[in-house]
Amino acid sequence: MHHIDVSIEKDVYAANNRIAHDNAHLLKEHGVRAFDLLGAIGSGKTALIEKMVPELARRGLRGGAIAGDVYGDDDFRRIVATGIPAVNANTGKECHLDAHLVEHALEDLPLREIDILFIENVGNMVCPTDFLLGAEKRIVVVSSTEGDDVVNKHPMMFRGSTIGIINKIDIAPLVGADLDRMEADMHRYNPEIMVFRTNLKTGEGVRAVVDAILR
Numbered sequence: 277m278h279h280i281d282v283s284i285e286k287d288v289y290a291a292n293n294r295i296a297h298d299n300a301h302l303l304k305e306h307g308v309r310a311f312d313l314l315g316a317i318g319s320g321k322t323a324l325i326e327k328m329v330p331e332l333a334r335r336g337l338r339g340g341a342i343a344g345d346v347y348g349d350d351d352f353r354r355i356v357a358t359g360i361p362a363v364n365a366n367t368g369k370e371c372h373l374d375a376h377l378v379e380h381a382l383e384d385l386p387l388r389e390i391d392i393l394f395i396e397n398v399g400n401m402v403c404p405t406d407f408l409l410g411a412e413k414r415i416v417v418v419s420s421t422e423g424d425d426v427v428n429k430h431p432m433m434f435r436g437s438t439i440g441i442i443n444k445i446d447i448a449p450l451v452g453a454d455l456d457r458m459e460a461d462m463h464r465y466n467p468e469i470m471v472f473r474t475n476l477k478t479g480e481g482v483r484a485v486v487d488a489i490l491r
């Protein structure tokens with residue numbers, strides 16, 4: 277029984293990865309660079325998009341987004357308010373986006389008008405790990421209020437990510453979060469990861485994040 281479960285799981289990942297590969301191809305054809313945004317509920321994924329869009333515009337780059345959420349269009353509305361094209365992707369009961377949902381979202385986006393596409397995943401530090409979507413890099417956002425052991429508890433999230441963001445540095449002293457520990461944990465799980473500290477209320481640190489994304 278255990279063996280059967282494992283092989284079904286493998287098939288699911290393989291099917292997903294095939295579509296992710298097609299998504300990557302479609303994006304490349306249209307000259308779109310796509311980035312996954314991962315992290316817990318409330319870590320600051322949508323806030324990061326809100327702050328990056330004007331920073332991209334300053335550099336002559338046009339953004340776009342897929343807002344992944346279990347339910348509702350709260351993030352979608354915030355993203356649209358920044359002036360970029362976006363699609364809302366509700367997962368219903370699923371705790372992660374998959375490549376098939378993204379494939380459909382891409383059909384509804386004006387890809388020719390987008391240089392940089394952000395794919396905001398469902399807020400979750402576990403489920404999205406094994407579901408590639410077709411983006412070129414993964415960005416994981418954690419915040420000081422999640423507890424400074426949050427990185428240590430989720431190695432897989434960081435192993436697969438190119439950029440790690442420690443957000444809400446403004447309230448770290450109030451919750452007693454040790455930001456150096458969070459950063460050290462990220463590097464322990466992924467020596468290559470680029471780590472940035474941000475305050476997404478003010479936009480502090482966002483310029484450096486955009487530099488790293490475009491690198």
Ligand SMILES: Nc1nc2c(ncn2[C@@H]2O[C@H](COP(=O)(O)OP(=O)(O)O)[C@@H](O)[C@H]2O)c(=O)[nH]1
Nearest residue numbers: 317318319320321322323443444474475476477
């Ligand atoms: N104090 C503070 N609040 C923040 C910061 N970044 C985001 N927030 C707030 O945290 C809440 C969750 O942010 P949101 O972007 O919706 O998180 P998401 O669920 O990861 O998309 C919102 O009320 C934001 O205004 C920050 O750096 N400092």
Ligand SMILES: [Mg+2]
Nearest residue numbers: 321322351396
């Ligand atoms: Mg959000």
